[in-house]
Amino acid sequence: MFLTESNYYSPEANKEFLSVSQYKDFIGTWAKPGCEARAMAKLNGEWEEEVTTAMLVGSYVDAHFEGTLNWFRIKHPEFFKKDGELKKDFEKAEQVIQRIERDEFFMLCMSGEKQVIFTAELFGAMWKGKTDSYHDRKSPFSSIVDLKVVKNLHERFWVKDLGQYVSFIEWWGYDLQGAIYQLLEQAKFGGDKVPFYIAAADKQKVTDIDVIGLRQGDMDNALVGIEGNVKRIVELKAGLVEPVRCEKCDYCKFTKKLTAPISTDMLIEV
Numbered sequence: 001m002f003l004t005e006s007n008y009y010s011p012e013a014n015k016e017f018l019s020v021s022q023y024k025d026f027i028g029t030w031a032k033p034g035c036e037a038r039a040m041a042k043l044n045g046e047w048e049e050e051v052t053t054a055m056l057v058g059s060y061v062d063a064h065f066e067g068t069l070n071w072f073r074i075k076h077p078e079f080f081k082k083d084g085e086l087k088k089d090f091e092k093a094e095q096v097i098q099r100i101e102r103d104e105f106f107m108l109c110m111s112g113e114k115q116v117i118f119t120a121e122l123f124g125a126m127w128k129g130k131t132d133s134y135h136d137r138k139s140p141f142s143s144i145v146d147l148k149v150v151k152n153l154h155e156r157f158w159v160k161d162l163g164q165y166v167s168f169i170e171w172w173g174y175d176l177q178g179a180i181y182q183l184l185e186q187a188k189f190g191g192d193k194v195p196f197y198i199a200a201a202d203k204q205k206v207t208d209i210d211v212i213g214l215r216q217g218d219m220d221n222a223l224v225g226i227e228g229n230v231k232r233i234v235e236l237k238a239g240l241v242e243p244v245r246c247e248k249c250d251y252c253k254f255t256k257k258l259t260a261p262i263s264t265d266m267l268i269e270v
C-alpha cells in the first residue's frame, strides 16, 4: 500500500502499518497505560477515543502551520459561536499561533517541508510516520521538528515507577516518537541520524514557547525493549494471539461482563 495525504489515517493504512501512536495504544506511556484489547478495538473500528478540547486546540494549531486551517474550520463547526466568532478555547489556539509567529527561530524550525510521509521496516514491522517540519539532509539545519501544544511547558509529572519527576516530553512518550522518526528518516537516506526537535508552545495565560532538542541517549533508551513489543503487536494484528484486557481503561469498563461477585478489597487494589 502506498501512503498519501488522503489515506494516511485510513483503517487500511493503520492495519498495514504501525505508527508511534498505535504503538503507544498497545504498550502505553507514563501518561496513559496501554491496553491490547482497546488498541485492537480501535483498529477494528469498534472503539473511538474521545476527542478532547485540548486535542482539538492542538489540531487547530497544527492545521494552521500545515496550511489546512480553512479545511479544518469547515470540518469543525463546533469551534464557532453562532455569530461566527471563535469560541474561547480556540481563541487560545489563535493566541498561541500569533505568539509562535512572532518568534524567528521557532518559525525557522517550522519552515521545513510539511507532512512528509516516511515508511520503513523497523523491528519486524512496517512503520509509518508523518513529520510536521522536515529539514532535509542538504539543509544546514537538517532535522525533524514536531510541533506540540501543551498545557504548561514546565509542568513536572511524577512517575511512581521511576521515583522521579519527568517533563512532558517523557510523560507523553515524545522521546520514543523522536527515536522512531529518526530511524524512519535514516532508513530512507542512510548516514547518521538527524536531530529531533520538539517545537512547543503552551496554553498558560501568557503563552511560553521553546524548541527542545531531545538528547540522543534519551531517544536511544526509549527503544529499549521495543523488539519484543513489536513482535507481540504484529502477532496481535495478525490475529495469532488474543489481546489482553487491562480492565481499567474506558474501553474495558464499557465492554466488561460480570460473571461473579468480587471481594471488598479488590475495589481499591492498586
Ligand SMILES: [Zn+2]
Residues within 6 Å of the ligand: 035, 036, 037, 038, 245, 246, 247, 248, 249, 250, 251, 252, 253
Ligand atoms: Zn483496557
